[in-house]
Amino acid sequence: MIRIKTIHIEEFRGVRExxxxxxxxxxxxxxxNGTGKSGVVDAIEFCLTGDVTRLSGQGSAGLSVRTHAxxxxxxxxxxxxxxxxxxxxxxxxKAVKIHRSVKDPRKxxxxxxxxxxxxxxxxxxxxxxxxxSRREIVKYIITPPGKRxxxxxxxxxxxxxxxxxxxxxxxNNKRKSxxxxxxxxxxxxxxxxxxxxxxxxxxxxxVLEKVNEKRETxxxxxxxxxxxxxxxKAGVAASKGAEVKPALRKAVALADLSxxxxxxxxxxxxxxxxxxxxxxxxxxxxRADEQALTLMRRHGFIxxxxxxxxxxxxPLCDKPWxxxxxxxxxxxxxxxxxxxxxxxxxxRAxxxxVLQSLSERIHxxxxxxxxxxxxxxxxxxxxLAAYLKQLKNAEIALNDxxxxxxxxxxxxxxxxxxxxxxxxxxxxxxxxxxxxVKALPDTSAEDxxxxxxxxxxxxxxxxxxxxxxxxxxxxxxxxxxKVLDHYNNSCTAVLExxxxxxxxxxxxxxxxxxxxxxxxxAGKLTSAPAKLSxxxxxxxxxxxxxxxxxxxxxQDGMGLCLYLALMKHTLSDKFTFAVLDDVLxxxxxxxxxxxxxxxxxxxxxxxxxxxxxxRVWLQYMKTEGLIVRSQSFGGWTIEAGPRVWDDxxxxxxxxxxxxxxxxxxxxxxxxxxxxxxxxxxxxNLRSRVEFRGDGNYDLGDLLPHVLKEWRKRLEDGEKSAxxxxxxxxxxAIAAKRVKAKELIAKTNAEQWxxxxxxxxxxxxxxxxxxxxxxxGAFKELLxxxxxxxxxxxxxxxVLPRRGEAEEMRCNCGTTNINVKAGT
Amino acid sequence: MTExxxxxxxxxxxxxxxxxxxxxxxxxxxxxxxxxxxxxxxxRKGAVAKPDEINAALFDPPPDSEI
Numbered sequence: 001m002i003r004i005k006t007i008h009i010e011e012f013r014g015v016r017e018x019x020x021x022x023x024x025x026x027x028x029x030x031x032x033n034g035t036g037k038s039g040v041v042d043a044i045e046f047c048l049t050g051d052v053t054r055l056s057g058q059g060s061a062g063l064s065v066r067t068h069a070x071x072x073x074x075x076x077x078x079x080x081x082x083x084x085x086x087x088x089x090x091x092x093x094k095a096v097k098i099h100r101s102v103k104d105p106r107k108x109x110x111x112x113x114x115x116x117x118x119x120x121x122x123x124x125x126x127x128x129x130x131x132x133s134r135r136e137i138v139k140y141i142i143t144p145p146g147k148r149x150x151x152x153x154x155x156x157x158x159x160x161x162x163x164x165x166x167x168x169x170x171x172n173n174k175r176k177s178x179x180x181x182x183x184x185x186x187x188x189x190x191x192x193x194x195x196x197x198x199x200x201x202x203x204x205x206x207v208l209e210k211v212n213e214k215r216e217t218x219x220x221x222x223x224x225x226x227x228x229x230x231x232x233k234a235g236v237a238a239s240k241g242a243e244v245k246p247a248l249r250k251a252v253a254l255a256d257l258s259x260x261x262x263x264x265x266x267x268x269x270x271x272x273x274x275x276x277x278x279x280x281x282x283x284x285x286x287r288a289d290e291q292a293l294t295l296m297r298r299h300g301f302i303x304x305x306x307x308x309x310x311x312x313x314x315p316l317c318d319k320p321w322x323x324x325x326x327x328x329x330x331x332x333x334x335x336x337x338x339x340x341x342x343x344x345x346x347x348r349a350x351x352x353x354v355l356q357s358l359s360e361r362i363h364x365x366x367x368x369x370x371x372x373x374x375x376x377x378x379x380x381x382x383x384l385a386a387y388l389k390q391l392k393n394a395e396i397a398l399n400d401x402x403x404x405x406x407x408x409x410x411x412x413x414x415x416x417x418x419x420x421x422x423x424x425x426x427x428x429x430x431x432x433x434x435x436x437v438k439a440l441p442d443t444s445a446e447d448x449x450x451x452x453x454x455x456x457x458x459x460x461x462x463x464x465x466x467x468x469x470x471x472x473x474x475x476x477x478x479x480x481x482k483v484l485d486h487y488n489n490s491c492t493a494v495l496e497x498x499x500x501x502x503x504x505x506x507x508x509x510x511x512x513x514x515x516x517x518x519x520x521x522a523g524k525l526t527s528a529p530a531k532l533s534x535x536x537x538x539x540x541x542x543x544x545x546x547x548x549x550x551x552x553x554x555q556d557g558m559g560l561c562l563y564l565a566l567m568k569h570t571l572s573d574k575f576t577f578a579v580l581d582d583v584l585x586x587x588x589x590x591x592x593x594x595x596x597x598x599x600x601x602x603x604x605x606x607x608x609x610x611x612x613x614x615r616v617w618l619q620y621m622k623t624e625g626l627i628v629r630s631q632s633f634g635g636w637t638i639e640a641g642p643r644v645w646d647d648x649x650x651x652x653x654x655x656x657x658x659x660x661x662x663x664x665x666x667x668x669x670x671x672x673x674x675x676x677x678x679x680x681x682x683x684n685l686r687s688r689v690e691f692r693g694d695g696n697y698d699l700g701d702l703l704p705h706v707l708k709e710w711r712k713r714l715e716d717g718e719k720s721a722x723x724x725x726x727x728x729x730x731x732a733i734a735a736k737r738v739k740a741k742e743l744i745a746k747t748n749a750e751q752w753x754x755x756x757x758x759x760x761x762x763x764x765x766x767x768x769x770x771x772x773x774x775x776g777a778f779k780e781l782l783x784x785x786x787x788x789x790x791x792x793x794x795x796x797x798v799l800p801r802r803g804e805a806e807e808m809r810c811n812c813g814t815t816n817i818n819v820k821a822g823t
Numbered sequence: 824m825t826e827x828x829x830x831x832x833x834x835x836x837x838x839x840x841x842x843x844x845x846x847x848x849x850x851x852x853x854x855x856x857x858x859x860x861x862x863x864x865x866x867r868k869g870a871v872a873k874p875d876e877i878n879a880a881l882f883d884p885p886p887d888s889e890i
Contacts, residue, residue: 160837163871171874476882479854483862483881486851490843498836 001130001576002087002096002120003607004044011071011080012046012102013039016641022609024088026599026626029611030618031633036642037611041581042069044609045131047083047098048124050105053131069102072638079103089120090576090605096121131579132563148532152525152566161491168484175473175480177402182466182473184356188363189463195259196252196456211456214449228464232457236450248374249451250440257371257434260364264427268420275353276415282347283401283412344405351398354415358395361419365391372433375440379433387426394419498569499525499532505565506558509602510536513557513587513594515801523558534562553587560584560595564603579609584617592617593680593797596624597811619676625794625811654775663771667763670775671699677795678702681785684797685709686805707744710785713798713808714740717817724818733817740784746777789814833869841866858882 003024009015014036020027029037042052046069055063070081081102088095096117099109110121124130150162190202197210204226211232212222220235268276365388372379394414401411422430443451503525511521524543526533535543536558538550546558560583567575584595599608610627612618621627633642650673657666675698682689682702687709689702714737721730763771786793787810794811798819809816833841841863848859861880865872872880 158834158836160833160871161840164866167872167874168877171877174874174878479858479881482851482853483848483877486847487844490847491840494836494840494843 001091001571001574002089002124003576004609005086005088005095006084007040007044007047008082008084009040009043010082011074011077012043012069012083013052013071014638014641015039015043016071018642020631022607022629024607025628026608026610026621028618028621028627028630029609029633030630031613031642033613035633037613037633038581039642041131041579041609041611043083044085044579046102046105047085047100047108048121048130050100050108050125065105066102069105071641087577089117091574092116092120130577131581132560132583148534152532158495161495165487165491168487172477172480172484175477179470179473179477180352180355182470184352184359186463186466186470187356188360189459189466191259191360192256192363193456193459193463195255196452196459198255211453214453217445217449218453230460232453232460236453248371248437248440249455250437250443251448251452252455253367253371253437254434256364256367257430257437260368260430261434263361263364264421264430268418269357272354272357272420273418275350276418279347279350279354280412280415282343282350283408283415286408287412348402351402351411351415355395355398358391358398358419362388362391362395368430368433371437372429375433375436379429379436381429383423383426384429387422391419496526502562502565502569505568506562509561509564509598510558512598512602513561513591514554515594523562553591556584556587557591557595561598564598568603573605575603575606577607577609579611581611582613585612585614592620593624593683596621596626600624600626600811619673620680623677623680623795625792651775651779658768658772658775661768663766663768664764666771666775667766670778671763674703674778675699677782678706681706681710681795684795685713685808686798686801703749707740707749707781711737711740711744713805713817713819716805716819716821717808720818720820729817736784740781743777743781743784747774747781749781786810787812787815833867838867854881 004022004027005024006022007018007020009018009020011017018036018040020040029040031037038054042054046052046065050065052065052069055065055068066078067075070078074080079101082099084097084099086095086097094112094114094117097109097111098121099111100107108121108125110118150159193207194200194202197207199206199210208223208226215222215232215235218236223230223232223234365384369381369384369388372381372384393410397407397410397414400407421427442448503523506525507522510523511519514521520540521537522543523534523536526535534546536546536550538544538548546555550558560580567578584592587595599606608626610621612621618627618630618632622630650669654666654669654673657663657669678699679697679702681687682697682705685706687702687705689697689705692701714733718730718733718737721727721733763774766774785795787796789810789812792810792812792814796808796810796815796817798805798808800806804820806818806820807816808819844866845859845863848854848862849856858881862872862877865876865880
């Protein structure tokens, strides 16, 4: 990962031309909505990945980077829209310059073009999760477990595991399907043998009995056992013309036709009715429910689409896409139909049962047609052919649906009505066949026995083959299922270990942000194949999905914490860069400081680029030392882009106003800045301020009380150090307190509460030199309230946040004053 | 493709899952060792194994299969 030094943007989104100097440090971008903040984020994303999520992600139909990324006035000149980023790559100890033009978003110019440098940029391109917007942050929180699993695994670079799982699942499903088909063929062979021998069930003893009856007719020895090598025809002398296999053997044909007639007359079996009705009900529901049908169609279509992606373009419309991104895009849609997948599993079982019966009937009708054609004169086959076509169409429709779930309509029709009973005319043709076969000259008992044994032998051998195939397919299917189960279990076990670590980090981060009220908070990530459930504690009342009870602000906080925990686990010390685009807009004031501290203390080696429309938020970030540099956008015009307001240092800005002899502006700036700082200090020091229901406190309401509290806290610290006989500490605190008293006197701020007329409202009327002294006094005073460590400089704060105060400390720990009474 | 090339792109976590997966399969008497060997080799390749390749590894090894 990288750390950005500079960004140069030209004619990109709402920006005409902009240079930002980040110097590899955390950076804040602030401005009201519509001033170009997100344009900067888009530019960073574009330069590093060639893509802009807002133009290519969900809800961006009709938008494209090439057409809509250039500034609107350069709509037809994408070559003028360019972004250049210079950055350091800490892991390589190298610097890099990355340049990309909207003219060719997929082409990036990397300088130097070293393979290791290119590797880092390619990694950013493949996984653009370094940029997190508020729109995306909730995706880890309020999202179905299946979707979360994929999102989180993508972020953890574990998508390979998910792809492997899908591959194994497809393999397993295919084996199941082939096993079903083999079993159908076996049953068909069983029915055929049963018909030939005219038995109701295939029982070894019964088969031997029937075979031996025929053998006895031929004067042959009875068979004693039925094995795979048993020959029903053993010892049968070849009859005249036996080398030619007759198309019709009267006895067998009569048996087959009688079986077909009985089957039709017996009516549709109850099991078939049940399965057909169940399939019908679901398919008709899908047909009637437009949304479900769309999902179903989409499910099949997307599955087909996924198989067709072989290059960097949509296989349907040739729109340029990166193959990897297009697959991800389609998979996201596919997962939204997760419930449909479950429905399909049930439907598959019902349809398979229907297919079994259809297959048997098709086979029987084909035989009837074959027998009819063998007769002289042949029986008219047109009607039976129509019935056969009807049956085959139903079979094709159901098989097609199993292969492609978008083909609902023909499948629904196939199970809508019963195909069990042919029409009266068709039935008449079958009867006609039967009658004609029956009318054939009787063969001798010996010839009949020979015919039956011959056909039974063929059918027995076929049954043996089909049984063997079905057994093999079943065994393979069992292995496929075991392989899938082992994979899922191994994956779940390994991922659970990872998720436990992530959940621990997540919970710790969240507790840091919310230690006031959720000290015992814990989150739990539970992995199952293709699912990742996420539950969080709600004030000790149990674990619930984050969206169940927590407020939107808390959910935002959770999203950030989970994102950070995932990034930490994924990238470890390579997590050197992240863009947080307005991700904490709903975090309340009390928690903002904690967010700043979290980012600063837990991710000291990560460069954060944070955007916000809230100026006070930006100041919090600065005050807490999270950011040093920032850029404010004061407005935006279509012609000029963002109006940049450089506020790197408020004191420089105030001095600038004074240098221009603009005391009024300098006074306004100082007052606004002190108002904001006093709010933070009042909170930090737990000052006793007169409560106002509207929450509006001006500087006079806050600062005198803050300074009074500051002196008291220092006094407490001094007393405590004396009690514990820490003389050096006592002297240091005493010196700080004396200095504080002196500085407070210089600002005259404590007098404001006593004499409101001597007030900051008068500042604007001061002479430049007089106000210069006021500015200097406040600057020095505020320094007195900060940690002296130059790397920290945070304002001191009291802990705990409620109850008896125990310590006053800074962020880095250099300053830690015991303020608890020593008795 | 060399063995080193095969391993390019697989994260330690993915390799760990494959390792555990192979251990679980070896503990299962119902799966042949040579089939496991072929499947493991397939999975350690950088690309995701396709369903047909998995099928071939488990049930229909090519006649000139090394294993």
